[in-house]
Amino acid sequence: MITEDADGELRRLARDGKFRHREAARRGVRFRVGGDVADLVAIVDDPHPCAMTEVVFALAGATRTWLNWVPMPAETVCLAANQIAARRAQGDRVTVERFNVSAAEPPTAMLAARRVIGEVDLHVGAFPEPDIRVPLRRPARSVIWRYDGVRPVAAVAAPSEAAVAVLHEVGAETWPSMLSGYLRAAPLGALPLDDLLGLLAHLPAPPPTQRWKHLARSTPTYWYRLLQPWVCLGLLHHAADEPWASSTRRQVLVDLAFGVEDWVADAALFALVTMAFREPGQRREVRDLVRGRLDAAVDAGRVVTIEESLAHLMLITPGCTASDHAKARTVLARHGVRPPQRRKRWPFS
Template sequence: MIPGDADAELRRLADDPSFQHRDAALRAIRFRAGGDVADLVAIEDDPHPCAMTDVVFAMAGSKRTWLNWVPMPGEAICNVADEVGSRRAQGEDMGLIRLALSAAEPASAITAANRVMGEVELGIGDFPAPDIRVPLRRGRYAVWRYDGTDPVPAVAAPSAAAARVLHEVGGEPWASPLSGYVQAAPLGELPLNDLLGLLAHLPGPPDTPRWEYLNQSTPTYWFRLLQPWVCLGLLHHASHEPWANSTRREVLIDLALGIEDWTADAALFALVTAAYRERELRTEVHDLVRARLNAAASAPRLVTIEESLAHLMLITPGCTADDRGLATAVLERAAQVDDTGEDTDDAPPPPSQAGKRRWWQRRG
C-alpha cells in the first residue's frame, strides 16, 4: 500500500540510517521534484532489488499520470456520454436520437460512448489529414476496421470467462506499472483472441462499489482503463517465446503503431512497463513512443491522445532532453487553451477537446 503522504514517507526513509535502500528513496524524491526519468529507472535498477524497492518505485509515481492512473477520456463524444450517464444515474430519463461531431474521434472512444449511451445516430463531419483511420504502420494485428465512417471491431467478441478475468484483475487501480504487470498475469493465460476481443468489444465494468460510484460521474472511464490492463496481460501471453520473435511483442507494436486510438497508447504503456523490467528493450520502446508522439505533435489537427502520449514519453526509460522538451511543449500548449477553446497566444490551436464542436438531440 502507498502511504497517504508519499513525499513525507520517502523523506523519512531517506533519513533513516537503517533503511537499506536510502539511495532509492533519494532518487524517488528527486524524481517527484524534477521529473527526470533517469531517477525512476535507477530505482528499478537497484543492485539489490526486493519488494521494498517496488514500494519505493510506487511512491515515486504516486498520483502521476500512467505511473499510478490512466488518463481520463478527453474526447467530445465521451464528454457527452459522461453527462448522459451521470444524469441517468441521478434518475433523469435522458436519451439521444442523434449526435454529430465536427471531426472523427478514436474508435475506442466512440465505442465507449455507445456502451454508455446506447446506440445513437452518429454523424462525423470530417476525417481531416492525417486520416485517423490509417495506421502509422500496417501490421498483422488490428482490433478495429472502418465501415466507411463507422468503426467496427475487427476481432470476435471475447468469452464471458475473459470478461470475468478482466473484472477480477482490473477492478482496482495499480499502485505502479510494475505491480500492475504482476496483477495482470491471469489475463495472460487467456487465448489471444479473447485478449484482442476485450480491446474492441469493451465489456462493462465490474459490479463493485468503486465502479458503481464512478458510473455516476464518469462512466466512460472504465473503458479507458480496461485497455491498458489488457495490454499488461498481453505482456504475459506465450511468455515462453523469446521476446524478439514473440507474438506478444508483435501484437503490442502493431497496436502501438496502428490507427490513432486508445489502444495505441495502451499498448505503448505496456511496452514502457516491459522496458522498466528488461533493460535490453529500452531503446526500441523509447523509439516507438517517440515515433507515436512525433506523429501526434506534427498533425495539423486535434489529436485527442497527444497529451496522454506526452505524459507517457516523460516516464519512458531513455527519455532525452529533446524528448522531454517536446512532451513538455505539448502539455504547456494544451494548458494555454482557455474555456472557449481558443489559444491565449498566436500559436497553432493545441489538442484539446475544449474547442471541439459537439451537439446532440434528446428524445421526446
C-alpha cells in the first residue's frame, strides 16, 4: 500500500466508498496540502484504529522530515567528511591531519566526522555564547557527553557487542513512518539503560548491509545521524511498566533533549513526539518541551545547526499552536525551506 505516489493513493482511498477510513484518508490529503498537524492527529485518533490507519498515517507523512526520514547532517565538519569519503570511494588517496571549524559544532557531528575521516585534529576556532558545551538544564541524571577542554568525549561506557547487534538489526532500514519505527524499535527497549546510552555516545559503525555500503560512498555520516533516533525510540520501550510521569524513559529523554547542544537533543524530542501521537494524555507536555527547545535555539543568537530540524519537529508535534507554527515557519524560511501553507479551502470539503 505504501507507494511512491502517496498523494494519488490518499486521494484514491478518500474517494473509495468501500474504504472504512475515508475520513482519515481525507485528513491525510489535507495534511499533504496544508501541513496542519491536527490532520495527522485525527488520523491517529481514528475511532476505529487498525493497521490501515497506520498505512494512511504513513502515506500522509511520506517524504516528510521526521515523519518518514531523519534530516541529513548540516554541519560543516560532516559535509567535509562526506566529500572526503566520496573522493576516497572514487580512488583518490585523501589524507587529512588537521581540520578547522570556525565555531563549535555538536559533539555527535564531530565524532561522526572522525568515524569517517579517521583520527584527525579537529581545531575549533571559537565557542560563541551561549556555549555549546553547557547543558540547557542542570542538574541532569542522564548525560552522554562531557568536554575535555574543547574536545567532546563520551561520558558513558561503550555498549556491549550484543547491543550493537540489536541496533544493526533494528536500524538496517529506515521507517515508513515514525509509528512503525516505534514498533520496530521494541527490541532496543529490552537492553540495559547503560547499553542504550552507550550506543548514543559511542556511535557504532553501520550495519554491513548493501544499503549502508552504498551510502558509505556518498553520505557516510548519515548512519550516525540516524542511529540516535532509533535508540531514542527504543528508550520509549525501556522499563515500560513504570508510570510515565516518574519513569526512567521520560527522565532520560528529557535530560537528553535539554542537555548539551547535540543531535541527540532532537533525537530525544523526536521520540517524545512519537509517544505524543500514541498517548493523547502526554501531548501538552511534549508540545511544551519541543517549543522550549526551539525557543532556546532561536534565542541563542548564533548558528545552531539543529535549529532547522527542531522547526520541522515543531510542525509535526501534536498540539502545535498557531504561534508555534508561525515560529517554526520563520525558522525554516530563514533556512530557505518552504513548508506547505495552511489553507482555508480543502479538497473534499
